[in-house]
Amino acid sequence: MKYKAGFIAFLGLPNAGKSTLTNCLIREKVSIVTNKPQTTRRRITGIYTTKEFQAVLVDTPGYIDNTSGLNHFLQQELEDVLKSADAILVTLNLDAKSLDPLEKILDLAKSTNKPFAALITKSDLGMGHRVHTLVAKLENMNIPYAEISSTAQPDETREEVSKLLLQMLPESPAPLYPEDIFTTENVRDICAEIIREKCFQMLFEEIPYQLAVQIRAFEEGETLTKIYADIVVDKDNQKKIVVGHGASTLKKIGMQSREQIEKLVGTKVYLELHVKSKKKWMKDPMMMKELGYVLSANV
Ligand SMILES: Nc1nc2c(ncn2[C@@H]2O[C@H](COP(=O)(O)OP(=O)(O)OP(=O)(O)O)[C@@H](O)[C@H]2O)c(=O)[nH]1
Ligand SMILES: [Mg+2]
Structure with a gap:
C-alpha cells in the first residue's frame, strides 16, 4: 500500500x-x-x-x-x-x-x-x-x-x-513533517495553555471563560527556565477571585502549572504569575489579537 x-x-x-x-x-x-x-x-x-x-x-x-x-x-x-x-x-x-x-x-x-x-x-x-x-x-x-x-x-x-x-488520508510520496516531531506548537505557547488549563480547573462560573494567559518573558537556561506570565481577566473584580484568599488560588495554579511545565521543558522552572485586568478584552479585536486569538489568515 x-x-x-x-x-x-x-x-x-x-x-x-x-x-x-x-x-x-x-x-x-x-x-x-x-x-x-x-x-x-x-x-x-x-x-x-x-x-x-x-x-x-x-x-x-x-x-x-x-x-x-x-x-x-x-x-x-x-x-x-x-x-x-x-x-x-x-x-x-x-x-x-x-x-x-x-x-x-x-x-x-x-x-x-x-x-x-x-x-x-x-x-x-x-x-x-x-x-x-x-x-x-x-x-x-x-x-x-x-x-x-x-x-x-x-x-x-x-x-x-x-x-x-x-x-x-490522501496518498503522499513522503511525510509532511519530520517523523520524530509530534507538534508544530512552540514551547512558550504550550506553557501558556498549561497555565490556562490550571485556571480552568481551579476557577468557576464565568471566570475561566473570561480569562486568557499571556507569557511576558521566557528565558531558557541549561538547568533553569524562567517564565513570567500574566493571567488576564475581563473585569477588575475577577482579579481577587483568581488570586484567592491569602493568594492561595494563585499559588495552587502556579504550583500545578510549574510541575507540568518542568516535565515539558526538562529543566527546573521559575514561574512568576501576575493577574491583570483588561476590561472587555473579549470584545476588542486588538486585545484579542494581543492575547493570541487571531485567525491565521489575519496574522
Ligand atoms: N469517560 C470518558 N471521559 C472522557 C473521554 N475522553 C475525554 N473525556 C473527558 O471529557 C472531558 C472533555 O475532554 P476534552 O478532550 O477537553 O474535550 P474537547 O472536545 O477537547 O472539549 P473542548 O475543547 O471544550 O471543545 C474531560 O473531562 C475528559 O477527561 C473518554 O474516553 N471517556
Ligand atoms: Mg479541546
Missing part, C-alpha cells in the same frame, strides 16, 4: 473528547483538557506518524451556535480548519445532552464534501441505547465509524482510529 499523509480536522461539540483523543493518538500532551466545555480556543496541531501514514491532527474549538466576541473567533477558527483539512474526524460524544446537536455535526461534516469518519467517543460510559441509535444512523448514512474511549482504552483507540485515518 502507498504511503499516506495529510491534514485531519476534528469536528465535535465542546467537551466531546477531541483534545483527549489528540493527546492519546500522539502519546504526548499537546492540547489541554478539562471537564468544562470550550476549553480549546485555537487550533492545536498534533502529528501522528506511523509506518503507513502521517496524520497532521488539527484539534479545534467545539462547535457552538453562538458567534459574538471570543465565540465568534472560536467558530471562525473551526471553519477555517475545516476548509484547509484533507479529511475530517467527527466526534460524537455519548454524554451529549441530546442527539440533535450530534446530528447537526454530522450534517455539517457532510456539507464540506470532504472525506469524513465518525467516532463515538467516551464508549466507557455505556449508554447502550444511544450507541445503538447512533450506529444505526451512521450505517444508514454509510459513514465509516468506530466506538472509542481515549481514557479507558487508549491502545484500542489508536488502533481503531488508525484504520479510519488510513482510509481517509
Whole structure:
C-alpha cells in the first residue's frame, strides 16, 4: 500500500473528547483538557506518524451556535480548519445532552464534501441505547465509524482510529513533517495553555471563560527556565477571585502549572504569575489579537 499523509480536522461539540483523543493518538500532551466545555480556543496541531501514514491532527474549538466576541473567533477558527483539512474526524460524544446537536455535526461534516469518519467517543460510559441509535444512523448514512474511549482504552483507540485515518488520508510520496516531531506548537505557547488549563480547573462560573494567559518573558537556561506570565481577566473584580484568599488560588495554579511545565521543558522552572485586568478584552479585536486569538489568515 502507498504511503499516506495529510491534514485531519476534528469536528465535535465542546467537551466531546477531541483534545483527549489528540493527546492519546500522539502519546504526548499537546492540547489541554478539562471537564468544562470550550476549553480549546485555537487550533492545536498534533502529528501522528506511523509506518503507513502521517496524520497532521488539527484539534479545534467545539462547535457552538453562538458567534459574538471570543465565540465568534472560536467558530471562525473551526471553519477555517475545516476548509484547509484533507479529511475530517467527527466526534460524537455519548454524554451529549441530546442527539440533535450530534446530528447537526454530522450534517455539517457532510456539507464540506470532504472525506469524513465518525467516532463515538467516551464508549466507557455505556449508554447502550444511544450507541445503538447512533450506529444505526451512521450505517444508514454509510459513514465509516468506530466506538472509542481515549481514557479507558487508549491502545484500542489508536488502533481503531488508525484504520479510519488510513482510509481517509490522501496518498503522499513522503511525510509532511519530520517523523520524530509530534507538534508544530512552540514551547512558550504550550506553557501558556498549561497555565490556562490550571485556571480552568481551579476557577468557576464565568471566570475561566473570561480569562486568557499571556507569557511576558521566557528565558531558557541549561538547568533553569524562567517564565513570567500574566493571567488576564475581563473585569477588575475577577482579579481577587483568581488570586484567592491569602493568594492561595494563585499559588495552587502556579504550583500545578510549574510541575507540568518542568516535565515539558526538562529543566527546573521559575514561574512568576501576575493577574491583570483588561476590561472587555473579549470584545476588542486588538486585545484579542494581543492575547493570541487571531485567525491565521489575519496574522
Ligand atoms: N469517560 C470518558 N471521559 C472522557 C473521554 N475522553 C475525554 N473525556 C473527558 O471529557 C472531558 C472533555 O475532554 P476534552 O478532550 O477537553 O474535550 P474537547 O472536545 O477537547 O472539549 P473542548 O475543547 O471544550 O471543545 C474531560 O473531562 C475528559 O477527561 C473518554 O474516553 N471517556
Ligand atoms: Mg479541546
